[in-house]
Amino acid sequence: MALEYAILVSLLEQPGSGYELARRFDRSIGRFWTATHQQIYRVLGRMEADGWLAVELTAQSARPDKKIYSAAEPGRAALAAWLREPVQPESVRHEMAVRIRAAAFDDPAALIPEVERHRTAHAELLDRYLAGEQRDFPDLESLDVQQQLQHVVLRGGIEYERMTLAWLDDVLVTLHRLSH
Amino acid sequence: MALEYAILVSLLEQPGSGYELARRFDRSIGRFWTATHQQIYRVLGRMEADGWLAVELTAQSARPDKKIYSAAEPGRAALAAWLREPVQPESVRHEMAVRIRAAAFDDPAALIPEVERHRTAHAELLDRYLAGEQRDFPDLESLDVQQQLQHVVLRGGIEYERMTLAWLDDVLVTLHRLSH
DNA sequence: ACTTGCTATGCAACTCGTTGCATAGCAAGC
DNA sequence: GCTTGCTATGCAACGAGTTGCATAGCAAGT
Numbered sequence: 165m166a167l168e169y170a171i172l173v174s175l176l177e178q179p180g181s182g183y184e185l186a187r188r189f190d191r192s193i194g195r196f197w198t199a200t201h202q203q204i205y206r207v208l209g210r211m212e213a214d215g216w217l218a219v220e221l222t223a224q225s226a227r228p229d230k231k232i233y234s235a236a237e238p239g240r241a242a243l244a245a246w247l248r249e250p251v252q253p254e255s256v257r258h259e260m261a262v263r264i265r266a267a268a269f270d271d272p273a274a275l276i277p278e279v280e281r282h283r284t285a286h287a288e289l290l291d292r293y294l295a296g297e298q299r300d301f302p303d304l305e306s307l308d309v310q311q312q313l314q315h316v317v318l319r320g321g322i323e324y325e326r327m328t329l330a331w332l333d334d335v336l337v338t339l340h341r342l343s344h
Numbered sequence: 345m346a347l348e349y350a351i352l353v354s355l356l357e358q359p360g361s362g363y364e365l366a367r368r369f370d371r372s373i374g375r376f377w378t379a380t381h382q383q384i385y386r387v388l389g390r391m392e393a394d395g396w397l398a399v400e401l402t403a404q405s406a407r408p409d410k411k412i413y414s415a416a417e418p419g420r421a422a423l424a425a426w427l428r429e430p431v432q433p434e435s436v437r438h439e440m441a442v443r444i445r446a447a448a449f450d451d452p453a454a455l456i457p458e459v460e461r462h463r464t465a466h467a468e469l470l471d472r473y474l475a476g477e478q479r480d481f482p483d484l485e486s487l488d489v490q491q492q493l494q495h496v497v498l499r500g501g502i503e504y505e506r507m508t509l510a511w512l513d514d515v516l517v518t519l520h521r522l523s524h
Numbered sequence: 525a526c527t528t529g530c531t532a533t534g535c536a537a538c539t540c541g542t543t544g545c546a547t548a549g550c551a552a553g554c
Numbered sequence: 555g556c557t558t559g560c561t562a563t564g565c566a567a568c569g570a571g572t573t574g575c576a577t578a579g580c581a582a583g584t
Contacts (some may be wrong), residue, residue, distance in 0.1 A: 310445075382573085385533065386570095
């Protein structure tokens with residue numbers, strides 16, 4: 165399971181509460197790892213019990229206490245050990261690919277609106293990546309180690325979106341051709 | 345859940361037993377949807393109970409009976425209905441991206457062997473895709489609807505692997521630079 | 525002779541992940 | 555005044571997916 169490690173990375177980059185982590189997983193981290201707030205709270209509890217995290221309670225007027233988590237030494241050690249483990253092959257789940265093959269047994273044209281909506285979503289994501297790159301990495305000559313690694317991951321996201329957009333155009337051409 | 349629909353597509357393309365389906369999910373279908381034989385048997389049982397599948401029992405000497413499944417009309421109708429549902433945003437899990445950002449808090453050079461192994465695996469997958477394309481689609485001018493849709497999905501897989509290889513090269517250059 | 529591997533299905537136990545709901549006050553818009 | 559939305563955490567129930575094991579004979583390699 166890699167959610168623990170995704171959380172550790174996020175807390176090493178910047179300590180925060182469960183709620184803040186959940187928002188990060190909806191934004192930057194969510195680009196390569198998604199999780200609901202439920203899962204995050206549960207895993208945070210387990211990691212705290214295992215001594216991977218340090219917690220600082222912040223009392224707030226008229227609100228539940230805010231628990232600010234940060235990575236403790238055993239957590240950092242666990243992360244270093246994980247980095248040396250072999251990467252297991254990703255388990256692929258490409259719903260759009262299943263739908264395209266499914267279209268052969270229905271009307272291929274019926275799929276076009278969904279593919280177009282999908283394309284729009286990916287185009288918007290690419291725009292957000294490019295805007296984020298401008299904002300977070302304005303001067304590529306003066307990046308520290310952490311930023312350089314963040315940037316190479318972001319470049320991967322950008323190339324993935326470009327590739328996906330080109331493929332979805334290919335899919336749309338194919339579907340239109342089949343609808344004569 | 346899309347495993348039902350991935351199974352339906354596979355059975356519409358070619359009826360088969362649970363065991364055969366499991367092997368297909370390790371090969372061609374596995375390129376965009378993975379599942380263990382356990383999950384396949386369980387979901388097949390549910391689909392059969394729901395009347396989505398037709399079953400033909402084949403007695404075999406000295407082996408358990410082979411159950412040959414094929415898609416029944418209610419299954420086909422369910423697939424058509426699913427095709428018209430909105431695609432929900434994919435839940436992304438890119439372990440390598442988490443590892444790369446994690447490397448900032450450890451030794452970036454320690455990650456290089458794993459990235460190289462990962463790169464080799466993707467290069468082999470690309471080779472298999474290209475060989476499969478030659479084998480299954482030798483004459484691109486004479487493909488029926490089903491083959492054209494299978495081919496556009498395969499083209500997506502090929503482009504994904506090419507993009508991934510280029511990105512992993514970028515990652516390796518970055519990691520080597522950080523290890524001076 | 526012995527092990528390994530393939531065909532073929534399935535149970536049991538577990539972990540991972542999602543969905544629905546609950547609390548609770550504050551701020552902003554209508 | 556009323557709804558909507560945000561901050562902040564969490565329980566309970568469910569569904570998805572994995573891991574380990576079991577059966578059982580046949581074929582092929584060592």
